Amino acid sequence: xxxxxxxxxxxxxxxxxxxxxxxxxxxxxxxxxxxxxxxxxxxxxxxxxxxxxxxxxxxxxxxxxxxxxxxxxxxxxxxxxxxxxxxxxxxxxxxxxxxxxxxxxxxxxxxxxxxxxxxxxxxxxxxxxxxxxxxxxxxxxxxxxxxxxxxxxxxxxxxxxxxxxxxxxxxxxxxxxxxxxxxxxxxxxxxxxxxxxxxxxxxxxxxxxxxxxxxxxxxxxxxxxxxxxxxxxxxxxxxxxxx
Amino acid sequence: xxxxxxxxxxxxxxxxxxxxxxxxxxxxxxxxxxxxxxxxxxxxxxxxxxxxxxxxxxxxxxxxxxxxxxxxxxxxxxxxxxxxxxxxxxxxxxxxxxxxxxxxxxxxxxxxxxxxxxxxxxxxxxxxxxxxxxxxxxxxxxxxxxxxxxxxxxxxxxxxxxxxxxxxxxxxxxxxxxxxxxxxxxxxxxxxxxxxxxxxxxxxxxxxxxxxxxxxxxxxxxxxxxxxxxxxxxxxxxxxxxxxxxxxxxxxxxxxxxxxxxxxxxxxxxxxxxxxxxxxxxxxxxxxxxxxxxxxxxxxxxxxxxxx
Ligand SMILES: Nc1ncnc2c1ncn2[C@@H]1O[C@H](COP(=O)(O)OP(=O)(O)O)[C@@H](O)[C@H]1O
Ligand SMILES: [Mg+2]
Numbered sequence: 083x084x085x086x087x088x089x090x091x092x093x094x095x096x097x098x099x100x101x102x103x104x105x106x107x108x109x110x111x112x113x114x115x116x117x118x119x120x121x122x123x124x125x126x127x128x129x130x131x132x133x134x135x136x137x138x139x140x141x142x143x144x145x146x147x148x149x150x151x152x153x154x155x156x157x158x159x160x161x162x163x164x165x166x167x168x169x170x171x172x173x174x175x176x177x178x179x180x181x182x183x184x185x186x187x188x189x190x191x192x193x194x195x196x197x198x199x200x201x202x203x204x205x206x207x208x209x210x211x212x213x214x215x216x217x218x219x220x221x222x223x224x225x226x227x228x229x230x231x232x233x234x235x236x237x238x239x240x241x242x243x244x245x246x247x248x249x250x251x252x253x254x255x256x257x258x259x260x261x262x263x264x265x266x267x268x269x270x271x272x273x274x275x276x277x278x279x280x281x282x283x284x285x286x287x288x289x290x291x292x293x294x295x296x297x298x299x300x301x302x303x304x305x306x307x308x309x310x311x312x313x314x315x316x317x318x319x320x321x322x323x324x325x
Numbered sequence: 326x327x328x329x330x331x332x333x334x335x336x337x338x339x340x341x342x343x344x345x346x347x348x349x350x351x352x353x354x355x356x357x358x359x360x361x362x363x364x365x366x367x368x369x370x371x372x373x374x375x376x377x378x379x380x381x382x383x384x385x386x387x388x389x390x391x392x393x394x395x396x397x398x399x400x401x402x403x404x405x406x407x408x409x410x411x412x413x414x415x416x417x418x419x420x421x422x423x424x425x426x427x428x429x430x431x432x433x434x435x436x437x438x439x440x441x442x443x444x445x446x447x448x449x450x451x452x453x454x455x456x457x458x459x460x461x462x463x464x465x466x467x468x469x470x471x472x473x474x475x476x477x478x479x480x481x482x483x484x485x486x487x488x489x490x491x492x493x494x495x496x497x498x499x500x501x502x503x504x505x506x507x508x509x510x511x512x513x514x515x516x517x518x519x520x521x522x523x524x525x526x527x528x529x530x531x532x533x534x535x536x537x538x539x540x541x542x543x544x545x546x547x548x549x550x551x552x553x554x555x556x557x558x559x560x561x562x563x564x565x566x567x568x569x570x571x572x573x574x575x576x577x578x579x580x581x582x583x584x585x586x587x588x589x590x591x592x593x594x595x596x597x598x599x600x601x602x603x604x605x606x607x608x609x610x611x612x613x614x615x616x617x618x619x620x621x622x623x624x625x626x627x628x629x630x631x632x633x
Contacts, residue, residue: 103412174408176467179373
């Protein structure tokens with residue numbers, strides 16, 4: 083199979099332009115992260131360093147978890163919109179009569195969600211780290227800056243968003259109501275978060291090798307999800323809107 | 326070329342046993358009322374939906390999942406609703422499609438097609454800000470971008486005001502002159518009559534195919550209307566004596582409507598016969614059937630058939 087980068091690029095650029103000019107998406111993408119950065123920072127600042135052991139770790143864990151909810155939620159908003167939005171504007175019909183393959187179309191759609199998600203998530207995580215370094219208690223800062231924690235965040239951010247993206251796209255090819263698709267996607271994007279919860283709360287010992295192992299598993303799942311969604315992709319159903 | 330194509334959605338039949346052939350460079354019209362199956366046919370032929378049964382060859386390639394991609398490279402479609410990204414500009418919309426067809430020299434091509442639909446000056450307008458007529462023209466430009474071998478147009482003027490409709494007609498006439506192969510659907514007779522080389526009348530099944538003139542002749546023989554200075558005393562005798570007259574009747578206004586095979590031959594005979602019988606012929610002329618009569622006749626037959 084020969085993929086056409088030109089076609090993928092065409093859809094991707096189109097999509098990013100469209101997002102940038104969609105007021106709903108711009109507002110959501112700028113407000114949502116604010117909520118998810120305000121809460122953990124507030125938590126850490128009020129964290130009493132005198133409490134010890136597991137409780138202390140739990141609080142840190144919660145804050146870091148907040149950072150990973152973002153890459154799960156942003157895709158559910160964008161991805162749910164990406165297929166349904168096309169269908170509503172009637173753009174799907176002309177697009178699907180061009181020589182684009184289902185795989186190309188879907189990977190372009192996924193990238194269009196992935197890129198803003200990663201940019202926003204990493205950016206917010208950077209701000210979070212900066213705030214911690216400057217303002218938080220040194221013991222809190224030292225814990226956050228542990229190598230494992232940072233690595234977990236960096237590796238899991240794209241993997242979790244990958245999962246959300248594919249479930250979001252899969253759901254939106256079946257459901258024609260944007261709101262419902264978004265809500266379903268949020269639900270469906272939670273399972274991978276559970277793993278991270280377990281690690282952040284030290285229930286699963288967060289060793290480097292475990293994190294990498296899980297990352298590989300998630301990566302495989304993401305790749306399979308792409309294949310799977312491709313087989314679900316059915317021009318007729320998308321066009322006629324019947325199930 | 327299409328053979329016995331049928332598509333049903335579950336129990337509901339969208340169209341049935343449709344067969345026809347469209348020649349290279351031909352403008353072929355698919356005429357039918359709402360719900361006749363026009364859009365579904367276009368979607369089937371443009372590889373979007375699969376036929377329930379039957380076969381079709383499009384641009385030389387047989388319809389079927391393996392070859393759909395090849396067909397898509399050779400066709401372009403202008404759907405019923407223009408389907409433009411409203412938050413993107415006219416040229417951004419076209420740019421995306423140029424990429425999907427992997428076209429070279431994109432800027433020039435876009436300028437060229439926009440010029441051909443008289444939209445060169447609206448290049449940087451957001452599509453959402455355009456009127457319906459202009460959007461339809463952008464959609465046409467987009468369909469022309471890849472120089473398709475077959476252009477599918479689904480009701481290109483539905484919902485347009487008369488001026489916008491005429492603009493689109495002019496553009497399509499220009500394409501017809503250039504020899505572009507066009508498959509066009511419409512529920513408007515005068516549109517099919519004006520634009521198409523041949524027309525097929527569809528109402529779930531195909532009713533008739535032919536040039537607009539052929540369709541008229543096929544269904545109706547032609548009529549002569551004769552106004553006389555006085556009542557014909559024995560019309561029976563006069564009219565039955567002339568060969569080529571199939572039937573006749575007197576209209577409410579008092580003139581005679583005579584059904585003939587060839588008016589050019591029969592009209593002089595009628596005049597001679599009437600004058601010979603001492604009757605003044607005030608006027609004689611052919612009353613033309615428009616395609617509308619043909620069309621309504623066919624559609625009505627269907628309605629009656631359904632009521633039975
Ligand atoms: N997705 C669908 N599911 C079920 N029936 C459909 C669907 N699309 C069209 N139809 C039916 O098929 C028939 C033909 O529709 P359509 O092709 O849209 O007609 P037209 O374009 O000539 O107005 C109609 O009776 C319509 O109700
Ligand atoms: Mg239609």
